[in-house]
Amino acid sequence: MPKFLHTADWQMGRTYSRFDTENGSALVEARYETIERLAALAAEQQCDAVLVAGDVFDAQTVSDRTIRRVFNATRGFTGPWVMLPGNHDAALAESVWTRAKRLNAIPENIHIALEPGVISLPEQGIAVLAAPLTQRHTYGDLTQPFDDMQTAPGLLRIGLGHGSVQGVLPDEIDASNPIAPNRADIAKLDYLALGDWHGVKEINPRTWYSGTHEPERFRNNDAGYVLIVDIAQPGAMPEVTQRETARYQWHQWREHLSVPSDLDKLLNRITQLPEASVLDLKLNGTLTLAGDRKLTDVLSVAEARYRSVTFDRTGLQLEPTEDDISALHADGYLGEVVQELRERQQPTHADSDAGVARDALAILAGLLTPNDTEVAK
Template identity: 70%
Template sequence: MHSDRGIFVPRFLHTADWQMGRSFSRFETEDGAALVEARYAAIERLAQLAVEQECDAVLVAGDVFDAQGVSDRTIRRVFNATSAFKGPWVMLPGNHDAALAESVWTRARRLKAVPDNIHLALEPDVILLKEQGIAVLSAPLTQRHTYSDLTEDFSERETPAGLLRVGLAHGSVQGVLPDEVDATNPIAPNRAEQANLDYLALGDWHGAKQINERSWYSGTPEPERFRNNEAGYALIVDISEPGAVPDIKSVDIARYRWHQWRETLSVPSDLDGLIQRMEELPEASVLDIRLDGAITLEGLQRLDHALSLAEARFRSVSCDRAALQLEPTEEDIAALNADGYLGETIEELRQLQLGDHPEPARDALAILTGLLNSGKQEVNQ
């Protein structure tokens, strides 16, 4: 416990959804490997944060692992990454790493990879951290999908007087999350009140999200998808005494921030704004862009240059231009000295872009004008 004006106040760190063992096959090999390593580094940062903030415990609300079949090396590395914080960790199985009869957790125990200070909440139980002043009521998933609320019996579980009652669960709070994600593993939105919990630490939603003053999702500490949902944080929770309202502090943990932009280019200022936004992003960015609209030849050259610079700065950059039409201006064509047959060909390709298969025409137009432009530059050198 840490001291607050002479009073000892329990403090714990709430995290979830590490998804260790996740692969990033959609990325280039080098980028995918870096994103994997960032997830191990996130665990190390969580452990160091718990030390720096004088936390009494770390609660992990499910999905430590991305799948049951992760490698032995992954299992060992995960537990090794926790080593900086010597206090108790409580890890809960989620839907990706459910506590099956034979699971990643039973394998971890056979490997003797689990340190003595890590409690695996593989059964519905009350884990007493008496020295830390906390009683953890766990609701582990014992299969990937359930249709009953595993926290329903929290109100029936007794805990010693004077200890905080902290629930640890993984699932979808009903009526709060988007409809498509709350069909399975349901959790009642008023569970903390019904079960007289001081705090309910939740996992499954990958962004930091408050349900009520006593119920929070921490989100994943390292983003792994393009979704603007406040991923990349951990929560430091202070509760001065049983019944007191928790004081929650969100701490940025993420190494990489993921950005997904959907842009329509209509006028030159649209491209100016896009390039400026790219220039303002930090280097630790993963950027996915999809463009539609139209762009001039001069604009395309500027876009290509900006993307080339971004690829050198950021962790990963992808740009889908399938719906972006190349529309050379009269000035573009005049600058290429493309008269006669070449001029007619360029105009024909411009018109073909308006048909049923615009992408081949656009690509041919880009290649042709690019060749003309590079030939012009060589002559001028």
Template identity: 70%
Template structure:
């Protein structure tokens, strides 16, 4: 009755250049910590093996240091690891995998599935049928060979592949590296461990995508998990338990503010997020000057709480109310300028008009405070 951990899509060496340097570095480090957590989970759950269904590395050109750190991070689980090349780290004649071997970085308990075939882990009761990608894109189903491969009696037949299950995933990823939806059935597999889709997803009772253990993009697809798989016996339905592995939660919100309560609800949602969050906001609509001040203050607090928060306010117009203008004592010519800037927010240079209006409001507020001191 073997038990193993199924993971995929580590994408080690991935850069996070869209973030501030400190935040990008923390996100990179979290991916190494995710491997260490996988090793601990495999040990805690007394797994017989860890199967990595492709894209261990983000590119063939990752640094030697990255290669060494990846294998170092697996140390806590001393049982067998089986690593499959995916489309990002395909088993080319010269690849990140051949470099890893030249560096002598691959531990003895790590099996690199660089060629199609079966890796028999007899002591663990597992026969791993491997379909590595030997080029970035293929247009034939590499798992078709599973149907004809024989495995020793008494070993669970486990497929390991990286690609797109046809007809069940979004069209944009169904074009290359295809996999038959019922491959587990045609190949008499006890379980088919897949990679390429970065979220945890069940295809059928024997076929799962584990997803990436640490989210790396803004897509709500159940990323940040690994799967503990228990095979009770030949042709019996495996037990699959998702285990959370993510350190950071990624949130992408697109909000339109029309009334004051919209802003209040948005700020309440921000407050409810946990500290290890990566947040991308894009705001549209309109906000009063008082609301703008409340928003800026809330974003300042969030910047100190979260791993990262980025907010695009270019589509958010400033709409000073009569009370706003009265509070600024913006009468006469200044009041006319404010009204002009309000109107210009509808033009092509809306961002410049918005910024000017915000600056003018801030100057008027500062002048008012100085006069009262």
């Protein structure tokens, strides 16, 4: 029973400019670690081959060091690998692949599909029909030649492509590199391994996107997995198993707060995240001063605990309760300032700058609220 691992969209060499240097570097390193993890998984599962369906590299201009590190990371699986150029690392006349060859960086067990055709792996019982991109964008279906490609009897016919299955993915994805949704049937493929969509997605029982091995953006599309594919014999239906490889989980939350229970639920969710989390939080609504202090404390702890925490509180409006005001002991002039800042958060205020007013009110509340040490004295 031939078995192989299907992965894609590594995009090695990408950077994370939206993050600070420390976090960006950690996210880059995670992508190498995850290649090592999937190589070890392929060995553990006794896979016959690993198929990488395009975009191994993020750009043609990645450094020589990146090229060498990528191939070094594959050493945990000594069986055959087949790597397909995608739109980010297309098989141009001069490309990242030709540079890798000049560097002598490509191990003997790794096959690079620089031209359309069949890569036969008879010992593994697999014939890989490859459709590499030779330019970044095409407007014809590069998998169409699969229909006429001949393979040896007894070998699985496994297609390897990179592009957009038409009529299935979002419209904005369908602009280039089209792939017919029924290609596996027309070309009599046992399985069509695809890349370009960065999450796991089943098109039909014989056609799958594996997604990227390590999430790199805030999108809830099942990124961070590889697929283990078992096919008993030519013509048999594939058994596809999704296996997690991700080092980090990415979460993007957009929350509206209106009552205290909303805040309590949010804080509980934050504290329950695994440490290997990347969190992007944007809040709007209203918050009491006591609630604002609780939120600040939890976010402070989260910033130290998780890989990265970014948050936007500009949509929050502070609405002190009577208890809040009483706790501040803001009488006389200070009471008038608190009231003025409350009013300036309203969008109807003539000179409204809600963000500045909210921040000023939070700072003033922090200054007026006695801390535990002062109370003890």
